[in-house]
Amino acid sequence: MFEITTNHYLVLSAMLFVIGLVGILTRRNMIVVLMSIELVLNSVNLNLAAFSYQYSDLTGQIMGVFVIAVAAGEAAIGLAILVGLYRLRGTTSLDHASELKG
């Protein structure tokens, strides 16, 4: 019988994390970037829940609840900044935010 262990969750979460990272770094549309940020944070949640289950220790799940709450706040702020961008330039593409050269 195939058994799902903590390692399986770790692999899944690592995949989600990498997809999220690549999305944040390469996508040019701010909405997609926000979605990628959520992916990264949820990969963390998956890790925390898996370890929490493995150790029968609630700390990880408590942390997970906090991560969900902060992720909501972060999304709200990201969208607020995005609304500002849209009002100024009429687009949600990051390519148009290029006045400052880094």
Added chain:
Amino acid sequence: MTSIAPQEFWLLLPEMVLAIFGMALLVAGTTGRGIGSRMAAMASLVGVGAATILVVWTQGQATLGVPILAGMFVLDGFALYWKVLFLVATALTVFLSARFIEEGGYRAGEFYSLLLLATTGMMLMVSGFNLLSIWISLELMALSSYILAGYFKHEQRSNEASLKYFVLGALSSGILLYGISLLYGATSTLALPDLSRSLSVAVLHGDLLSAVGWILLAVGLFFKVSAAPFHVWTPDVYVGAPTPVTGYLAVASKAASFAILVRIFYQGLAPLVIDWQIVVAAVATLSMIWGNIAALTQTNVKRMLAYSSIAHAGYILMGVLAANETGLWALMFYLLAYSLFTLGAFGTVILLERREYAGETLSDYAGLARRAPFLAASMLIFLLALTGLPPTGGFFGKVYLFAAAIEAGWTWVAVVGVLTSAISLYYYMAVVVQMYLKDSDATTPIPMRAPGLVAAIGFCAVVTVILGLLPGVFVDLAKSSILPLSWNLL
């Protein structure tokens, strides 16, 4: 399961008071026609003052170094030192922003509200003794800073700064958080002392989980202190954000991130000291070289100060690298001095800015010595301190940091520090040359409006010189504040 005594909550009174002031300002700023700029500035100064008194008072009430609230927070001399430093930096930022906000024409309530909430986050963070509480406070600081950077919402540059800060900040906090989750997996705890205990066992087994975990955690922290190669956001955010916010980010935010970096590395990751010293040495060297060389070609003063801030992150990391007592108090002393002369330098830029973004280029400083002797003299002091020349606090700060690195056997990093400091002389002195040796077309004296701003610049200049003349007093202060601690490394 540890139980929590209700009276323990009183020990967080200063943070609560500051948060209440922040939220009250937010409400006052959004109802009706909003709160007046001067009124909001006064209210936030009252809040900061009350919090300062309460910080000192609660410190007397607590048993030093004993974790409170089920191990979430700790009140010790280290936390007290930083909290007072953040509150002073916040008060100075209020003085720097008052006129700026008034002339910007944006509502004042939100600005001061966010400033106070970010400071609340920093104060909770340095007290944090558990990765959970540390991360939440870090987010409180970061989320407030994202909005502050975009405070001039009708300015494209401000919005862009806020956007870049948000995307890269969210990326860094995601990486940091992933590191925390792996460390939790390796040790089944988030409390710093337990983490350290479990890691000393894990190290013996060459545990991969904890190794990846601490590296990701460290990367997240390096982002926050803007050390190379994790500094890409710094120049754009510093240039685009309203100048008082830039000053606040460069000083308070950086000091807070360094404080927590030290707390985590010295108290949580202590068993891994051999490993993280190598990483810190590499990052410090890279920051010093990259920051100083990139600053050479800048003609925008804010951008130059941004690269100089990256270089300074490198110098300060030397205190972390040393992993000894000298390194710890040298870092604390340097960040005190750095806060004052950096805020002073940004204050001078603010005073010169006539409209929102004018007065930033190097040529705007031409003939300043004749047009505004006081301003030129203060800027000279700040630039000398940034270079690390006597008689300023910057000189002794650098000497102590280099000494700490040499004491710990990292002589080559100290050598890089000295060499890159010599390079930095070139671009700092370019401003001095403009101020004292070049003539400008305009010869009319620059009006010294905003007495609060001028007073704040004067205060920074005077204290920078005092730090250079009597460093012993402040070194003793830093030393005594790390004494009652059970630092795992010392």
